[in-house]
Amino acid sequence: MKRIAELFAVCCVVFFFAGCRQPSVTPDDVDVLNDVGLISVEMYHTGGNDIRFWRVREMPGRSTLVVQEGVLGVSTRSYELFEQTQEDLERVAKEQVAEKLNEGYKVYGPEAYSQLILQIELSEWGDPDDIEKLIMVEELLNEYMLNSGNGKCLGSDAGAKISFFITAFSAEIAVNTILEMFSKEGYHYNPVIILEKGSEVQVLHPENFQGDISLI
Numbered sequence: 001m002k003r004i005a006e007l008f009a010v011c012c013v014v015f016f017f018a019g020c021r022q023p024s025v026t027p028d029d030v031d032v033l034n035d036v037g038l039i040s041v042e043m044y045h046t047g048g049n050d051i052r053f054w055r056v057r058e059m060p061g062r063s064t065l066v067v068q069e070g071v072l073g074v075s076t077r078s079y080e081l082f083e084q085t086q087e088d089l090e091r092v093a094k095e096q097v098a099e100k101l102n103e104g105y106k107v108y109g110p111e112a113y114s115q116l117i118l119q120i121e122l123s124e125w126g127d128p129d130d131i132e133k134l135i136m137v138e139e140l141l142n143e144y145m146l147n148s149g150n151g152k153c154l155g156s157d158a159g160a161k162i163s164f165f166i167t168a169f170s171a172e173i174a175v176n177t178i179l180e181m182f183s184k185e186g187y188h189y190n191p192v193i194i195l196e197k198g199s200e201v202q203v204l205h206p207e208n209f210q211g212d213i214s215l216i
Contacts, residue, residue: 073173
């Protein structure tokens with residue numbers, strides 16, 4: 001009787017944990033198409049010491065998926081997947097996305113991203129009408145942000161100051177990426193990096209900033 005009771009107890013524990021376990025995500029459960037009908041999914045895993053990211057996007061007209069993954073702001077790798085038909089391309093993307101969701105990755109909405117404004121004084125920048133330089137720096141910021149897995153540069157503006165607008169999953173990591181870009185690419189600026197929270201702003205760089213901030 002004692003042996004039967006022990007087996008019954010073990011079975012109860014197994015059934016309890018099986019009932020508590022979340023059901024696995026299947027490829028049929030996920031949607032991989034964006035608003036314009038292209039495959040595009042970005043997700044993050046925040047359960048450890050580092051933030052990990054994973055992203056897949058379609059290269060239009062080439063039957064190719066570009067997959068990028070790694071540790072946010074630290075190390076990344078990318079590779080391509082090829083399929084003969086659009087149906088196969090979507091199938092592979094759904095399989096990959098389902099696998100990552102089952103590993104604990106999540107797709108986050110716009111509210112999870114930080115909005116950053118990077119400003120440079122005209123006395124540092126030079127000619128505000130130098131559109132070529134403005135576009136070059138904007139493209140470099142976008143490239144570094146994308147390669148770090150942490151967002152992108154949304155645009156720029158030349159007015160009383162030179163401004164660049166960035167969205168990032170981690171504002172702190174984005175600051176390091178931005179400063180790295182200026183250093184590696186030979187731009188000797190000391191940008192003010194501002195975190196915008198609704199109607200409030202916070203200067204993330206430089207530390208102990210004492211100047212005036214204007215977002216107009």
